[in-house]
Amino acid sequence: MADDAAVSALREIAFWLEKQNAPTYRVRAFRRAVAVISELSDLDRRVESGRLTDLDGIGRTTAAVITEAHAGDTPGYLQKLRDEAETPEHGEAVRAALRGDCHAHSDWSDGGSPIAEMAAAARWLGHEWMALTDHSPRLTIARGLSAERLREQLEVVAALNRHMAPFRILTGIEVDILSDGGLDQDEDLLASLDVVVASVHSELRMEAAPMTRRMVAAVRNPHVDVLGHCTGRLVGGRRRPQSTFDAREVFTACRDHDVAVEINSRPDRLDPPRELLGLARDLGCVFSIDSDAHAPGQLDWLDHGCSRAEECGIGPDRIINTRSAEEMSA
Structure with a gap:
């Protein structure tokens, strides 16, 4: 069963990248990772054994996000994107x-x-x-x-x-x-x-x-x-x-x-x-x-x-x- 925190973190990262108008392939990597872990029945075991990257569609960056979110932490990559988000000067x-x-x-x-x-x-x-x-x-x-x-x-x-x-x-x-x-x-x-x-x-x-x-x-x-x-x-x-x-x-x-x-x-x-x-x-x-x-x-x-x-x-x-x-x- 998917980890709600990990899914939420991956989706929010994709959201911030889309707002930045980042290249499509970067966004797809995180949305693809959501689809992959949503189908998993052994997420706990894979996180504990460090075998997330064995899965097709999970790379080092997305694996790190999933691992940190699964542990109850805010993933570093997500926090970086939040910090970089522009605050409008007007409006x-x-x-x-x-x-x-x-x-x-x-x-x-x-x-x-x-x-x-x-x-x-x-x-x-x-x-x-x-x-x-x-x-x-x-x-x-x-x-x-x-x-x-x-x-x-x-x-x-x-x-x-x-x-x-x-x-x-x-x-x-x-x-x-x-x-x-x-x-x-x-x-x-x-x-x-x-x-x-x-x-x-x-x-x-x-x-x-x-x-x-x-x-x-x-x-x-x-x-x-x-x-x-x-x-x-x-x-x-x-x-x-x-x-x-x-x-x-x-x-x-x-x-x-x-x-x-x-x-x-x-x-x-x-x-x-x-x-x-x-x-x-x-x-x-x-x-x-x-x-x-x-x-x-x-x-x-x-x-x-x-x-x-x-x-x-x-x-x-x-x-x-x-x-x-x-x-x-x-």
Whole structure:
């Protein structure tokens, strides 16, 4: 039988590595170790005899973590990661007010972890809810969900919600905004979801006028709740310039149709830029601070968005994910 302390330590290490955006192989080593020891019936004997590394999937580092946790100690590697965790300079009040996350992915599309694992991490972080927003079918590179697969996912979510209550997984999607402003999923399905994030993922260099019409048309759709990473930019190592559009017209449409402008917290996006956040603030928009997480540890990237919100004078009263799950689904 698995040792709860060892499993917990391995999972927390994977979480901190994901938050650091560490190479995938490092994260997988710890998640693989969880799977290995969860199947063991002789963990005590293997720890005592020092034979953990005889197991396929257990290396020296993971064996040391298991051994220390099994003895009741905090593994040194885990403590090191905890000590290295960055404390945000701004945004603590905003972060404390958040009750959930409107944008997260699972291994049903291009995320790396099962729905249950993502939800468990969100609950561990203190969230009351998490919206599951896997991609829509047109984004084939991200294994976007067909209508049939999305319906299957809704059944899985319903079962998990019965098991995880009072924590709640809100049903959702990150739906592609098509070139004509249409949405890449059946209207009846979109109407049944708790949270619909609409994002542009293709033709990002479209000229400003048609891009503006495209985004405004999507925002006017009555099923859309959040306009995701509106400029499409990437920053840091893998750069991509922001799309061009009439931000005033797009944000005015967001305000008039009660669609939140997403403050995307991914370190490689941090979208929209501060000047556009200021414009949306001045126009009276509401916002959603989202992790856009593709792994459990990335759910804690919300700190970045909270810091940017505070810097731009956006308080909790303008942020929709300070609401309860019931308010969000309504």
